[in-house]
Amino acid sequence: MTAVTPARPSTAVQPAPVGALPPGRPAGGSRLWTAAGFAFGAALLFAVAPLVLSDFRLALLAKYLCVAMVAVGIGIAWGRGGMLTLGQGVFFGLGGYAMAMHLKLADAGPGGMPDFMQLYGQLDELPLWWRPFASPWFALPATVLLPMAVAFGLGSLVFRRRVRGAYFAILSQALAAAMVILLIGQQGTTGGTNGLTDIEGFFGYDLDDPVNQRMVYFIIAATLLALLALTRQLIHSRYGELLVAVRDGEERVRFLGYDPASVKLVAYVVAAGMAGLAGALFVPAVGIISPALIGIVPSIEFVIGVAVGGRATLLGPVLGAVAVAWARTALSERFPGTWTYLQGLLFVVVVAFLPGGLASLWALARRPEAGAPPPRRGWSPLGGRRAERTEVPAP
Amino acid sequence: MTVLFGQLFTGISIGAVLLLIALGLALTFGQMNVINMAHGEFIMAGAYTTYVLQQSITGAGLSLVVALPVAFVVAGTMGALLEVLLIRRLYARPLDTLLVTWGVSLMLQQLARDIFGSPNVQTRAPELLTGNVALPGGLTVANNRLFILVLALAAVAALTLALRLTPLGRRIRAVVQNRDLAAVSGIATSRVDRTTFFVGSGLAGLAGVALTLLGPIGPTMGTNLIIDAFLVVVVGGIGQLKGSVIVAFALGVLQATGEYLTTLSVAKVIVFVAIVAFLQWRPQGLFTLRTRSLA
Numbered sequence: 305m306t307a308v309t310p311a312r313p314s315t316a317v318q319p320a321p322v323g324a325l326p327p328g329r330p331a332g333g334s335r336l337w338t339a340a341g342f343a344f345g346a347a348l349l350f351a352v353a354p355l356v357l358s359d360f361r362l363a364l365l366a367k368y369l370c371v372a373m374v375a376v377g378i379g380i381a382w383g384r385g386g387m388l389t390l391g392q393g394v395f396f397g398l399g400g401y402a403m404a405m406h407l408k409l410a411d412a413g414p415g416g417m418p419d420f421m422q423l424y425g426q427l428d429e430l431p432l433w434w435r436p437f438a439s440p441w442f443a444l445p446a447t448v449l450l451p452m453a454v455a456f457g458l459g460s461l462v463f464r465r466r467v468r469g470a471y472f473a474i475l476s477q478a479l480a481a482a483m484v485i486l487l488i489g490q491q492g493t494t495g496g497t498n499g500l501t502d503i504e505g506f507f508g509y510d511l512d513d514p515v516n517q518r519m520v521y522f523i524i525a526a527t528l529l530a531l532l533a534l535t536r537q538l539i540h541s542r543y544g545e546l547l548v549a550v551r552d553g554e555e556r557v558r559f560l561g562y563d564p565a566s567v568k569l570v571a572y573v574v575a576a577g578m579a580g581l582a583g584a585l586f587v588p589a590v591g592i593i594s595p596a597l598i599g600i601v602p603s604i605e606f607v608i609g610v611a612v613g614g615r616a617t618l619l620g621p622v623l624g625a626v627a628v629a630w631a632r633t634a635l636s637e638r639f640p641g642t643w644t645y646l647q648g649l650l651f652v653v654v655v656a657f658l659p660g661g662l663a664s665l666w667a668l669a670r671r672p673e674a675g676a677p678p679p680r681r682g683w684s685p686l687g688g689r690r691a692e693r694t695e696v697p698a699p
Numbered sequence: 700m701t702v703l704f705g706q707l708f709t710g711i712s713i714g715a716v717l718l719l720i721a722l723g724l725a726l727t728f729g730q731m732n733v734i735n736m737a738h739g740e741f742i743m744a745g746a747y748t749t750y751v752l753q754q755s756i757t758g759a760g761l762s763l764v765v766a767l768p769v770a771f772v773v774a775g776t777m778g779a780l781l782e783v784l785l786i787r788r789l790y791a792r793p794l795d796t797l798l799v800t801w802g803v804s805l806m807l808q809q810l811a812r813d814i815f816g817s818p819n820v821q822t823r824a825p826e827l828l829t830g831n832v833a834l835p836g837g838l839t840v841a842n843n844r845l846f847i848l849v850l851a852l853a854a855v856a857a858l859t860l861a862l863r864l865t866p867l868g869r870r871i872r873a874v875v876q877n878r879d880l881a882a883v884s885g886i887a888t889s890r891v892d893r894t895t896f897f898v899g900s901g902l903a904g905l906a907g908v909a910l911t912l913l914g915p916i917g918p919t920m921g922t923n924l925i926i927d928a929f930l931v932v933v934v935g936g937i938g939q940l941k942g943s944v945i946v947a948f949a950l951g952v953l954q955a956t957g958e959y960l961t962t963l964s965v966a967k968v969i970v971f972v973a974i975v976a977f978l979q980w981r982p983q984g985l986f987t988l989r990t991r992s993l994a
Contacts, residue, residue: 388794461975465982468733470793472927481926482971489964600922604801611798622917644809651802655795656785 305441322357338536341619342529349525366521366589368629374584375625376531377575377612382607383615384539385571386551387468389477392579392606394452394483397598399580401487403451403587404500405434406443411504420498424491429595431493447584455576456569463565463572468554477600484599501596506588520588525583528622531578536618540575547571579606598641607648611656614663624661704838706959707952712844713849714951719909720928721943723902724852726895727778727935728929730875733786734797735897738928739921741777741805741900745770746916747815750822760825763908770904770914778894778900788895789888804921813917817914828912843912850909852900855944861898862940871895874893934974937986946985950974 331572356584367448373394381387402679409430421427438440457477462472487494496503509516524629538544549557550564557564587593597604606625613624720742727735749766756762781803789796828846831839862868873881874891910920910972931950935942950970957966977986 386816387795390797458975460981465979467978467982470728470732470797471933471978473734473794473797474926475978477928478930478971478974480921482967485964485967489962600926602800607798641809641813645806648802648805648809651805652785652799654799655802657789659792659795 324371333476335399344535345531345532349529350522354518354521359517362521363517363589364630364633365626366517367586368626369521370582370586370605370681371522371526371609372622372625373531373630374579374606375586375613376528376535377578377582377623378606378610379569379615379621380535380538380547380578381606382550383574383611383617384544384547385568387568387572388473388607389476389575390473390570390600390603390607391480392575393480393598393600393603394476395455395576395579396583396586396602396606397483397487397595398454398594399447399583400587400593400598401494402443402447402580402585403498403521404436404503404593405437406440407503407505408500409438409588410433410440410507417669418495418500419636420494420500424496427492432529434493442548444584451576451580451583452626453575455573459569459572460565463568476612479604480598480600480603484595487595489683495594497595499592501594503587503594511588511591520585524585524589530620531581532622538660539618543567543570552562557559565689566598606653610661612661614661614666616660619664620661620663701837706955708840708844710952710955711782711957712841712848712951713902713954715844715848715930716906716909716913716924717810717905717951718944718947719847719851719854719926719930720903721947722940723899723938724849724908724925724928724932725935725943726858726899726902729932729935729939729943730871731790731895731899732792732793732891732937733790734800734929735778735900736780736797736925737781737804737807738800738803738900738903739925740804740811741774741903742921742924743807743811743916743918744774744777745904746822746911746920747811747820747907748773748904749908749911750815750820750916753822759823759824760952762829763825763828765782765910767905768951771901772904774899775901776908778903779897780906781900782893782896787892792894793976808918815918817918819882819917821915822911824912839851847912850905853942858898858902859940866896867891926991930974930985934977934984936986938985939986942984942986 322663341479349369349392354362357365360400374396378389378392381389409416412418416488417427417430421430437446447610457473462475467475487499488496490496504511507518509519510518511520527540539547546557546562546567547570548560550562550567554564583593586597609625609628610621611624613622614620632643632647654661660667711917720738723741724738727738728732737866745766748770749763751937752762752766753759756765781800785799785803786796789799824843827841830842832842832845833839855886864871870881870886871892871894873884874888874895878888881891881911910916927950931943931947932949935944936944953973959968961969981987984986
């Protein structure tokens with residue numbers, strides 16, 4: 305990315321745009337407000353939604369909340385850390401497949417095999433790499449640790465070599481493409497394009513029973529709230545400030561004696577873990593995991609919600625993801641073609657003209673002077689080459 | 700020997716397709732640092748242009764010859780429009796160009812669905828390009844693959860010459876190397892940007908015409924191709940056409956060899972791992988412009 309600007313002086317020494325994306329702590333005295341907001345959200349999710357919504361709508365909401373969990377992770381990696389990851393579907397899928405493999409094996413009973421294997425694979429016995437997933441003690445931690453391990457592997461390779469920005473985004477996308485092709489190609493052991501379907505039980509509970517579906521919803525809502533609380537602690541910690549510093553001026557952080565690669569790696573791995581957890585909970589909520597749910601298109605769609613809601617805020621990604629997922633369901637069943645146009649238009653308008661997302665509108669309305677400034681030329685929320693088109697800054 | 704040659708030629712022909720797609724990206728992504736996800740839809744536009752022309756021109760050979768320039772202009776115009784309407788505002792935010800153009804590509808795919816319908820369509824290949832060429836030693840190569848190879852190489856040659864010898868090429872290189880200095884030297888940088896985009900997108904249109912010889916045309920045909928093409932530019936190094944040429948053929952051969960030894964899906968993973976490993980060695984790609992930038 306840097307190589308096209310040979311004769312330009314370093315852009316890293318310019319002052320970071322103030323107030324562009326909220327970097328630090330909220331204004332004083334907001335702790336009480338945060339607690340109140342958290343309680344309000346919890347009440348909404350645990351009391352209001354189950355009372356108001358039908359079983360069908362509640363199951364849909366559970367699905368949206370899983371997408372929101374992925375969005376929280378993207379908010380950390382992209383909004384706070386400046387790493388646009390277009391491959392969160394991979395981690396979502398790893399978590400989802402780990403959970404689905406366990407549930408399939410549990411459905412099949414001891415010594416049994418998932419139904420599709422005889423059908424496609426003509427297999428007589430369980431493949432070796434499926435076997436550990438029979439144990440919940442392996443499968444459950446794996447839903448989070450497996451995606452984190454993959455993220456650690458890729459992240460430590462690319463961040464150390466300072467592959468970043470667009471290069472990183474494209475690599476993460478290529479990872480998603482490779483994973484989908486691999487899953488489809490190994491049909492006998494992965495279920496191919498169909499994925500793992502017809503999941504009936506969830507640790508002894510029948511998933512067809514609405515009561516148990518409701519239980520799954522509560523687990524998902526509680527997990528999302530826990531992730532949000534964790535994320536709030538993380539971004540308000542010293543590490544959180546370091547992460548924003550790396551986003552806005554990686555070289556300056558390096559000169560201060562920190563290792564930006566490790567800082568970014570932590571955020572990327574945490575985001576992967578959240579996506580894995582979301583995938584694991586998505587499986588009992590929806591009953592299926594397939595390549596179509598984790599490929600390039602869904603991976604980018606995860607990012608859409610985050611961009612719409614406000615990438616650098618805590619709640620923006622959650623609300624944006626839920627809103628976009630809800631709009632998709634509401635509109636695409638009535639006007640299938642129109643939704644695609646709307647989705648594209650939404651993306652274009654928000655990213656091009658409202659880079660802070662809808663959250664920046666909120667900030668603007670509340671504190672006009674401190675809200676996000678309109679994106680002037682040369683403004684970059686992601687640090688790096690921001691002087692592309694502006695007048696040469698004064699030294 | 701025959702098998703080896705066959706695999707090598709398969710690899711080269713995969714590489715030629717990659718190269719044809721990556722050439723346009725090497726201009727818009729490599730030189731201008733704009734990640735245009737709608738590039739795949741410009742390929743689609745080129746392919747549908749061929750299809751539309753075949754509705755009125757009955758001779759398959761003639762329609763292909765007409766389609767090449769027409770597709771170039773159609774896709775190029777779309778690219779120039781995109782630059783004027785959206786990308787111009789986003790030069791300082793390369794990652795956001797990715798998201799914005801993704802939105803555009805969604806809309807273009809739906810537009811294609813509304814105009815041409817969701818099912819794939821087919822074009823007729825000219826008779827000249829349907830057979831095989833027999834080479835000495837019992838080797839054969841498919842005519843259409845050979846045509847694409849020639850087209851890709853011709854496009855590389857034309858682009859290289861245009862960048863090196865024409866006044867426009869000089870202006871493009873000047874803007875890429877130092878935008879501010881180019882601007883104070885009297886170059887209308889925004890016009891150069893638009894022209895660069897026109898040419899880069901036009902090359903996608905050519906790729907689309909070539910792809911009609913290999914398979915069906917559909918609204919989502921661009922999506923899968925474009926990631927491989929982006930990888931070619933990333934690994935090749937930005938601002939350098941020769942990097943893209945070498946890497947396109949290298950990845951093509953690697954893919955074909957991997958496919959021969961294992962399966963298609965495993966080959967994709969091998970290519971990905973090879974790319975990550977390569978970037979450990981040369982994080983900036985095969986060829987880079989020397990820079991003192993810290994960012």
